[in-house]
Amino acid sequence: MGKVLEVNNLTIHIKTHKGIVQAVRGVSFYLNEQETLAVVGESGSGKSITMKGVMGILPKNAKIVSGNVMFGGDDLTKYTERQMQAVRGSDIAMIFQDPMTSLNPTMKVGQQIEEMLKEHKKDMSAEQRKTRAVELLALVGISNPEARYKQYPHHLSGGMRQRVVIAIALACDPKVLIADEPTTALDVTIQSQILDLMRELQKKIKTSIIIITHNLGVVANVADRVAVMYGGKLAETANVEDIFHNPKHEYTKGLLESIPKAQEKGHELKAIPGTPPDLMEPPKGCPFAARCKETLVVCQNYIPEYYECGENHKSACWLLDQRAKRGVSTDEE
Ligand SMILES: Nc1ncnc2c1ncn2[C@@H]1O[C@H](COP(=O)(O)OP(=O)(O)OP(=O)(O)O)[C@@H](O)[C@H]1O
Numbered sequence: 001m002g003k004v005l006e007v008n009n010l011t012i013h014i015k016t017h018k019g020i021v022q023a024v025r026g027v028s029f030y031l032n033e034q035e036t037l038a039v040v041g042e043s044g045s046g047k048s049i050t051m052k053g054v055m056g057i058l059p060k061n062a063k064i065v066s067g068n069v070m071f072g073g074d075d076l077t078k079y080t081e082r083q084m085q086a087v088r089g090s091d092i093a094m095i096f097q098d099p100m101t102s103l104n105p106t107m108k109v110g111q112q113i114e115e116m117l118k119e120h121k122k123d124m125s126a127e128q129r130k131t132r133a134v135e136l137l138a139l140v141g142i143s144n145p146e147a148r149y150k151q152y153p154h155h156l157s158g159g160m161r162q163r164v165v166i167a168i169a170l171a172c173d174p175k176v177l178i179a180d181e182p183t184t185a186l187d188v189t190i191q192s193q194i195l196d197l198m199r200e201l202q203k204k205i206k207t208s209i210i211i212i213t214h215n216l217g218v219v220a221n222v223a224d225r226v227a228v229m230y231g232g233k234l235a236e237t238a239n240v241e242d243i244f245h246n247p248k249h250e251y252t253k254g255l256l257e258s259i260p261k262a263q264e265k266g267h268e269l270k271a272i273p274g275t276p277p278d279l280m281e282p283p284k285g286c287p288f289a290a291r292c293k294e295t296l297v298v299c300q301n302y303i304p305e306y307y308e309c310g311e312n313h314k315s316a317c318w319l320l321d322q323r324a325k326r327g328v329s330t331d332e333e
Pocket residue numbers: 014015016021023041042043044045046047048049050059061214279
């Protein structure tokens with residue numbers, strides 16, 4: 001399967017009045033055609049800034065320091081803002097956390113879908129746009145789409161609004177859809193409906209999807225592969241089965257223990273003790289060392305490289321080093 005997007009060694013710094021935040025520190029990943037990749041990590045791990053870097057919508061104080069974003073044979077980091085505007089929406093679309101902030105409250109939902117078409121599909125007639133808008137509303141599972149087309153966002157429930165946001169994002173058949181926490185603003189039942197919808201849509205329209213979330217639990221049924229981020233770096237990437245059944249990074253294991261299990265009554269949730277590192281002064285060694293139960297001295301001082309743990313499976317953990325495996329101390333003591 002071909003790669004639709006490839007990010008290599010992306011490094012992004014954010015300038016603040018207190019200093020420079022090293023928000024993304026040499027992140028590399030790829031997205032295959034028709035695949036769903038989940039990027040998972042606690043708040044502040046750098047997920048959103050990474051994707052904003054990919055989309056060319058970084059805040060003004062943020063800058064790509066190095067690395068590239070390869071899409072269709074081009075490096076998007078070299079594109080001008082005008083070129084990126086053409087890419088956004090038509091080739092790569094992004095959905096944000098809160099559907100209410102992405103929708104225009106003063107415009108009917110049908111019109112909002114048509115705006116997207118007007119911008120990117122200039123040869124469509126008004127009639128074709130309307131037909132397409134209604135078709136898209138139906139595609140995202142909105143019943144009675146003809147009537148909904150004429151309604152304003154406040155007429156719709158939260159789940160419906162999120163469906164409209166997805167319809168707008170899909171209007172121009174993007175090759176890649178990036179969904180940033182598409183479900184946090186919604187209740188759990190709606191969350192799973194939206195994720196099911198994304199799964200279904202992927203089969204129908206063959207888009208590649210990146211889902212950004214802090215909740216590893218919600219991606220179990222939707223993702224093909226998972227990239228776990230921590231402290232501005234990727235900790236582990238693997239197929240979803242391996243992440244759940246054969247995790248290699250202590251951070252991934254910690255995230256798994258903190259997933260609420262609905263069936264198990266009295267299941268004790270174990271939040272990972274401690275807090276993520278300050279990215280203004282990132283630790284010298286493994287970013288997770290300070291919270292890791294298995295930490296070695298080497299972890300404090302040197303950043304681990306990525307160890308191959310199987311097919312599509314890489315983890316940045318010193319415990320996977322042959323020396324640690326043989327019981328030889330990699331510590332300096
Ligand atoms: N506009 C900004 N100005 C300054 N620092 C920022 C800005 N946006 C993000 N950061 C910092 O960059 C780092 C990465 O943030 P990012 O939003 O990418 O994390 P995240 O993993 O997506 O978290 P969340 O799930 O809370 O969105 C954090 O340390 C954050 O405080």
